[in-house]
Amino acid sequence: MGFIKKLFQSKKRKDQAQKYNIGMQKTREGVFNRLNDILESNAVIDDELxxxxxxLFIMADMGVDTVIKLVNHLRETVExxxxKDPEALKEIIVEEMFKRYVQEDIIDTNLQLTDDLSVLLFVGVNGVGKTTTIAKVAYLLKQEGKRVMMVAGDTFRAGAINQLRTWSERVDCAFYEKPQGSDPSSVMFDAIQEAKKQGIDVLLCDTAGRLQNKQNLMKELEKIHRVIGREIEGAPHETLLVLDATTGQNGLSQAKIFNDVTQLTGVVLTKLDGTAKGGIALAIKESTGIPIKLIGLGEKLEDLEYFDIEEYIYGLxxxxx
Ligand SMILES: Nc1nc2c(ncn2[C@@H]2O[C@H](COP(=O)(O)OP(=O)(O)OP(=O)(O)O)[C@@H](O)[C@H]2O)c(=O)[nH]1
Ligand SMILES: [Mg+2]
Structure with missing residues (x-):
């Protein structure tokens, strides 16, 4: 039995792999399983195949450049x-994925937390899942024994503060708010003072959704980032861009523009459970160089996982x- 087959059999028994398995069902069933049909219905390996x-890979949103490189490599290996046998390509494709993405994966995907107060800033366009992700991260960190506070930095959208407060009650963590319409930078400033007073370990900062082409809102974000950095050296310790996996390639341009304004340290890829285009994770890694740190695999608190490229490829x- 080949290395990949053995690896997959051992994964079938692991809990985390099962979460990826379930969360990525749409991508697998919608796209990657068709690989079986393609390889079985072709008698020879030729250009058409x-x-x-x-x-198929482009349909999964892996990104044209990524796919061309990968398939060229496949051609070389086959030669x-x-x-000769198309069926044998299965293992070679997966092996190639492992070689490209797992073995060369030197990027640390852990969240960067300090021994003092750590500040995590969540940014992104409207409706991608920022607020829900904060709730999930709070839940995760609480399980790791951290004292967590959420700050309602979305003072723009009606209902945003209540939404986050409700999550803080469900997760049972500290919460900081000022009235709707307050300047988000000053909310962050005050929240940091309060978090220090309460001996909080991690402050999770929600922000309003903003389109990357709205200059004034991007400027506001720059200010939020600056104010946090002035209060605590090295903060925000993480600036995480939340990207909705269902929006596909547009996410890549979001990443570039947000990165110019706030120096992103990572990406949270949400709604992987809701799309057949889950290949986007590979395109993000390849074209932006910004590490994916967390992935959302559902709407519930426990539907968040640290990104693990090996489990992800297994999910595909x-x-x-
Ligand atoms: N299926 C699925 N739904 C998700 C996931 N993450 C978030 N959602 C849903 O996406 C919707 C929007 O989530 P929010 O957290 O309010 O998004 P937001 O980015 O804070 O939105 P704005 O504050 O309006 O910019 C909600 O219905 C969430 O339940 C995920 O990983 N999977
Ligand atoms: Mg929100």
Missing amino acids: FDEIEE LKTI FADVI
Whole structure:
């Protein structure tokens, strides 16, 4: 039995792999399982077959550049090892994914927390899942024994403060708010003082959704970032861009523009459970260089996982191998 087959069999028994398995069902069933059909219905490995594979991966939103590189590599491997049977390509494709993304993965995906107060800032366009992600992160960190406070930095949208307060009550963590319409930077400033007073370990900062082409809102974000940095050296310790996996390639341009304004330290990729285009995670890694730190696999508090590229690739190919 090949290395990949053995690896997948051992994963089938792991809890975390099961979460990826369930959360990525749409991508797997909608796209990657079709790899089986393609490889079974082609008698030989030829250009047409490679084109079909290419098309399939592009449909999963892996990004054209990423896919072309990957498929070119496949062609080379097939030639080098004189492989004739299309079925044998399955393991080679997965192996190639592991080589490209797992072995070369030197980026630390852990959240950067300090021994004192750590500040995590969540940014992104409207409706991507910032507020829900904060609730999930609070839940996760509380389980790790951290004292957590949420701050309602979305003072713009009616109902945003109440939404976050409700989450803080459900998670049972501290909460800081000022009235709707307050300057978000001053809310952050005051929340930091309060968090220090209460001996909080991690302050999770919600912000209003903003389109990346709205200059005044991007300026506001720059100010929020600056004010936090002035209060605590090295803060925000994480500036996380929340991206909705269902928006596909547009997420890449969001990442570039937000990064110019706030120096992102990571991406949270949400709603992977709701899309067949889960290949976007690979495109983000390849084209922006910003590490994905967390992924959202559902709407519940426990539906958040630290991003693990190995489990992710398993989630894509669990039914193929
Ligand atoms: N299926 C699924 N739904 C999610 C996930 N994350 C967030 N959502 C849903 O996405 C919707 C928007 O979430 P919010 O957290 O309010 O998004 P937001 O970015 O704070 O939105 P604004 O504050 O309006 O910019 C909610 O219905 C969430 O339940 C996820 O990982 N999977
Ligand atoms: Mg919100």
